[in-house]
Amino acid sequence: xxxxxTIRQLLVRPRLCSTALNSSSSPFLSYAPSLHFCPSSLxxxxxxxxxxxxxxxxxxxxGKGSSLIDVNPPRGTRDFPPDDMRLRSWLFQNFREVxxxxxxxxxxxxxxxxxxxxxxxxxxxxxxxxxxxxDKGGRRVVLRPEITPSLARLVIKQGKxxxxxxxxxxxxxxxxxxxxxxxxxxxxxxxNMDIFGVSKVRAEAELIQAVVLLFERLxxxxxxxxxxxxxxxxxxxxxxxxxxxxxxxxQVCVIVDKLGKITREEMEKELVSLGVSTxxxxxxxxxxxxxxxxxLEEVLGxxxxxxxxxxKLFSLAESxxxxxxxxxxxxxxxxxxxxxxxxxxxxxxxxxxxxxxGGGRYDRLLSTFGTDDIPACGFGFGDAVIVELLKEKALxxxxxxxVDDIVFPLDEVLDGTASSIASSLRKKGRSVDLVEDKRLKWxxxxxxxxxxxRLILVGNSEWERGAVRVKNLSTREEFEVKIDELD
Ligand code: HAM
Numbered sequence: 001x002x003x004x005x006t007i008r009q010l011l012v013r014p015r016l017c018s019t020a021l022n023s024s025s026s027p028f029l030s031y032a033p034s035l036h037f038c039p040s041s042l043x044x045x046x047x048x049x050x051x052x053x054x055x056x057x058x059x060x061x062x063g064k065g066s067s068l069i070d071v072n073p074p075r076g077t078r079d080f081p082p083d084d085m086r087l088r089s090w091l092f093q094n095f096r097e098v099x100x101x102x103x104x105x106x107x108x109x110x111x112x113x114x115x116x117x118x119x120x121x122x123x124x125x126x127x128x129x130x131x132x133x134x135d136k137g138g139r140r141v142v143l144r145p146e147i148t149p150s151l152a153r154l155v156i157k158q159g160k161x162x163x164x165x166x167x168x169x170x171x172x173x174x175x176x177x178x179x180x181x182x183x184x185x186x187x188x189x190x191x192n193m194d195i196f197g198v199s200k201v202r203a204e205a206e207l208i209q210a211v212v213l214l215f216e217r218l219x220x221x222x223x224x225x226x227x228x229x230x231x232x233x234x235x236x237x238x239x240x241x242x243x244x245x246x247x248x249x250x251q252v253c254v255i256v257d258k259l260g261k262i263t264r265e266e267m268e269k270e271l272v273s274l275g276v277s278t279x280x281x282x283x284x285x286x287x288x289x290x291x292x293x294x295x296l297e298e299v300l301g302x303x304x305x306x307x308x309x310x311x312k313l314f315s316l317a318e319s320x321x322x323x324x325x326x327x328x329x330x331x332x333x334x335x336x337x338x339x340x341x342x343x344x345x346x347x348x349x350x351x352x353x354x355x356x357x358g359g360g361r362y363d364r365l366l367s368t369f370g371t372d373d374i375p376a377c378g379f380g381f382g383d384a385v386i387v388e389l390l391k392e393k394a395l396x397x398x399x400x401x402x403v404d405d406i407v408f409p410l411d412e413v414l415d416g417t418a419s420s421i422a423s424s425l426r427k428k429g430r431s432v433d434l435v436e437d438k439r440l441k442w443x444x445x446x447x448x449x450x451x452x453x454r455l456i457l458v459g460n461s462e463w464e465r466g467a468v469r470v471k472n473l474s475t476r477e478e479f480e481v482k483i484d485e486l487d
Pocket of ligand 1: 145146147148176178183184185186187188190192193194336355356357358359360377378379380381382383384385
């Protein structure tokens, strides 16, 4: 080991810095205090009612005469500071990984869509929550509340060039003017997986496996979360039993889905005003309370598609190995107009949160856009409820900011050398934070905060020998390394 000072010795010495020496009588002061993050100035900006705010302070950063802006994002929306952004990226990475494992391809769409894509007449909540407006060219546009219509649009656009089945996934932001509750906000990100061109229950079975794989990757167990499954064909069969016209089907589904949010009397009133008899309403409610497939079979018989498809799905679930995650629940109808067959949603078994994800089959959406139908099935999985659940179960991962190396020149004249060392390490794929204008004590604290594994000090005497001083921050070992041997 050379006789040059150790890092411990350096800690009590100032970094040689010509500007600092010129501008300050204290050799321990960093030379660029004006570059430091200053929380107090942020407080001045964010606290419009601060009694100590002088006119000069108030005018300072925002310019004379400007009023202080509200630093909060619009109600119901979120900023993503680094910690939250790391969590979001981690979640999306898991979404992507599961999609890859299931052999899905990623697609994307504009958040701004044409309003016509989302105009549906069934009275769904989602269409009443649209962020819609006219753009400067007089076109009616929306911030999309969901992604399924955009997927359908792209499938139609691709036309015959698309080779079916299409297995697509996407992750994107959706906007709904919602009443906010836990996990429900005015913007959220949704992971969607959709299959176009498969009419068999295989599609649903694949999608549910994706959801289960995601839960398992996140550490969630089937004792924490279940997936309720039913089919809109159950309701369709009940409507047939009471000779309710086919054209009322979608509206009936949307109304029935509100049960739980509105009272039974309110629901009954809505159905009766649609032309459904009280006797039929009672029949619908009775069937929707069923929680076992064998009971459903007793009521509807075993011949219909509702029962046979559900039975097939439950038998596939056994083969996939996720049968303990799913349960039949006839009350699952889902609130979107376009579903036609099997529908499902994931819920926390403690019943504290809203649906974690939801999806189903929508074989007739394309014809509502004026083209031939293609069987389709998919789900949307939000980013907000799942994070609430992970918090609840103490399953949030440790995602602190991590870098490999900190490179710190001890003298301003060595800034160029430090740059080239940082650059060559980065080219090798190491993450490097190049730090300047700080005291060594700060650098050590910083290294701890960002979990750096090495501190590389570029000092004059080592540099003269073509070397740097390296401290391994986990073992606390310290040694001199030739620059061309650094990796
Ligand atoms: P959805 O049930 O309206 O379905 O939404 C799917 C998921 O998005 C919900 O289960 C929830 O995780 C999340 N979500 C919805 N609204 C909010 C909100 N305001 N705040 C936070 N999270 C929310 C659909 O959107 C369908 N397009 C899904 C689909 C895809 N069906 C077939 N393919």
